[in-house]
Amino acid sequence: MLAKKIAVNTIISAAARAVGILLALATIAIITRHLTRNEWGEYSIMLTFGGIFAVIADLGLYQLMVREISRPQADELKITSNIFTIRLLSGLFLFALAPLISLFFPYSEQAKLGILVGMAGFWFLSGGQVLIGLFQKYLQMIKVATAELFGRLVQLGLVWWLVLSGYGFLPIVAALSLGGLANFLLIFWWARHYCRLRLAFDRVYWWNVLQQGYPLAVASILTMIYFSSDSLFLSILKPAADVGIYRLPYKILEGLIFFPAMFVGLVMPLLSRFAQTDREKFKNIFQRASDVLIIFAIPLVAGTLVLSPTIINLLGGGKYNESTAIFNILIVAVGMIFLGTLFSYVLIALGRQKSLLGISAVGAIFNVVANLIFIPRYSYYAAATTTVLTEALVVILMAIMVYRFFRWLPSFKIILKGLLATAGMIAVLWFLSDGNLVLSLAAAAIAYFGFLYLLRGFSRAEILSLIKSGESGAEFTRYDL
Known part of the structure; x- marks a missing residue:
C-alpha cells in the first residue's frame, strides 16, 4: 500500500x-x-x-x-x-x-x-x-x-x-x-x-542546524558557481541583449534536467540499500539505470539538433535566431547531466559524498577561469561551450571516483543501439520537417522506441523488473519525491 x-x-x-x-x-x-x-x-x-x-x-x-x-x-x-x-x-x-x-x-x-x-x-x-x-x-x-x-x-x-x-x-x-x-x-x-x-x-538549535548545514551549503554554492557563473559574467562583460540570447535556450535546459534527477531519485533507495550489502544487485541496478538514462539522452540530444530552429522560433517569436546555435551546444551538456546525476547519487549511496565537494570545486574553478578568458572575445558561444566542457569534466571526475571506490563502471554497449534507433528517428523527423512541432515530437518518440525495441535495446520483461524493483525499494526513502 x-x-x-x-x-x-x-x-x-x-x-x-x-x-x-x-x-x-x-x-x-x-x-x-x-x-x-x-x-x-x-x-x-x-x-x-x-x-x-x-x-x-x-x-x-x-x-x-x-x-x-x-x-x-x-x-x-x-x-x-x-x-x-x-x-x-x-x-x-x-x-x-x-x-x-x-x-x-x-x-x-x-x-x-x-x-x-x-x-x-x-x-x-x-x-x-x-x-x-x-x-x-x-x-x-x-x-x-x-x-x-x-x-x-x-x-x-x-x-x-x-x-x-x-x-x-x-x-x-x-x-x-x-x-x-x-x-x-x-x-x-x-x-x-x-x-x-x-x-x-531557539538559538542553540539554530547554531546546531547551521553547523550541520554548512557542508551542504558549500557544495550547493560550488555547483551554483559552475552552473550560473556563465550568465553572471556574460551580464557583466557583454550587453544585456547577449544575456537574453543565451538565457532563452538555457531556460529549456533548466527544465530538462529535472527528469534525470526524478528518475535517479526513484532508483536511489535501491542503490542505498544494496551499496554495502549486495554488490551484484547494486551493479545490476546501476547498469539498468545507466541504460535507461542513455536511452533517453541520445534521442533528446539528436532530436534537439534537428528541431532547435523550430523550438527557438516558437519561444522567441523569431527575434532570437542566434539562440539556436547556443541551444545546440547546451543540449550536449544536458546529455552529460543525465549520466552525471546518476554518478553523483551512486557516490552518495557508497557513502563517498565528500568527494563530490572536491569535484564541484574543480568544476567551479575551471568554469570561472574559462568564462573570464573567453567570454570577452566569444560572448555567449564561449559561455555555452564552457558549460559543456565543465559538465564533461565533472562527469569524467565522478566516473573516476566511482571506479576508484567501487572498482566497476557500467557497460555503455547500449549507446550503439541508441544511435541506430536515433538514425531512424531522424529520418522520420526529416520526412516531417515542415509539419507541426507536437506531431513531429510524437512521431519521433514512437519511431525511436519502435526501432529500439526491434534492436532489442529493451524488453518488456526488463521494464516490468525495474518497476517491481522500484516498488520493493519504495519504503526505504521519502526524499525521492
Whole structure:
C-alpha cells in the first residue's frame, strides 16, 4: 500500500512538474514577444541574480529538514518552526542584499529596479521550498505540485493581462513575484494542516542546524558557481541583449534536467540499500539505470539538433535566431547531466559524498577561469561551450571516483543501439520537417522506441523488473519525491 501511494505521488508530481515547465515556457514565449531584446536580457539578468541568491539562501536547510523530521520521535513542531524561521529571516536578508549588490554592477537602472522587484518573488519561493520536506514525510507531494501549478498559472495569467494592457518591463517582473507569493501562501496554508507552524527562535538549535548545514551549503554554492557563473559574467562583460540570447535556450535546459534527477531519485533507495550489502544487485541496478538514462539522452540530444530552429522560433517569436546555435551546444551538456546525476547519487549511496565537494570545486574553478578568458572575445558561444566542457569534466571526475571506490563502471554497449534507433528517428523527423512541432515530437518518440525495441535495446520483461524493483525499494526513502 505504501509503495503504491509513493508511486502515485511520484507519477502525479512528475506530470505536474512537466505541466509546470510548459506553463513557464509559455510565459517566456509571451514575454520575449512583448519585450525588446535588451529588455528580455535585463529580465534574464534578474533571473540570474535570483537563482544565485536562492542557492546561497538555502544554507542546506531543505535537506536537513527532510532528514530531521523523518527520524523516529522527532519533535516536528520544533524542527519545522525553527528551520522555517531561519530560512525566512536569512532569505529576507540575502534577497534584500541582492539589489544593493547589483548597484555595483554595470547594469541599466531598469535592470537594477527589476532585480529589486523580482527578489521578492524568489524570497517567497525560497520560504515555500523549505517546507516541502513536511509534505514528503506525509506523502502529500501532490499538494506541492498543485501549489507550483497555481503559482505558474497566476504568473502566466498576469503576464498575459499585462501584455494585452500594454504594460512594460517592471510590471511583468512584478508578475513573477506575485506568482511566487501565490505559491508560498498555498504551501504555507497546507503545511499548517500537518504542523502548527510558527516563528521560533531557539538559538542553540539554530547554531546546531547551521553547523550541520554548512557542508551542504558549500557544495550547493560550488555547483551554483559552475552552473550560473556563465550568465553572471556574460551580464557583466557583454550587453544585456547577449544575456537574453543565451538565457532563452538555457531556460529549456533548466527544465530538462529535472527528469534525470526524478528518475535517479526513484532508483536511489535501491542503490542505498544494496551499496554495502549486495554488490551484484547494486551493479545490476546501476547498469539498468545507466541504460535507461542513455536511452533517453541520445534521442533528446539528436532530436534537439534537428528541431532547435523550430523550438527557438516558437519561444522567441523569431527575434532570437542566434539562440539556436547556443541551444545546440547546451543540449550536449544536458546529455552529460543525465549520466552525471546518476554518478553523483551512486557516490552518495557508497557513502563517498565528500568527494563530490572536491569535484564541484574543480568544476567551479575551471568554469570561472574559462568564462573570464573567453567570454570577452566569444560572448555567449564561449559561455555555452564552457558549460559543456565543465559538465564533461565533472562527469569524467565522478566516473573516476566511482571506479576508484567501487572498482566497476557500467557497460555503455547500449549507446550503439541508441544511435541506430536515433538514425531512424531522424529520418522520420526529416520526412516531417515542415509539419507541426507536437506531431513531429510524437512521431519521433514512437519511431525511436519502435526501432529500439526491434534492436532489442529493451524488453518488456526488463521494464516490468525495474518497476517491481522500484516498488520493493519504495519504503526505504521519502526524499525521492
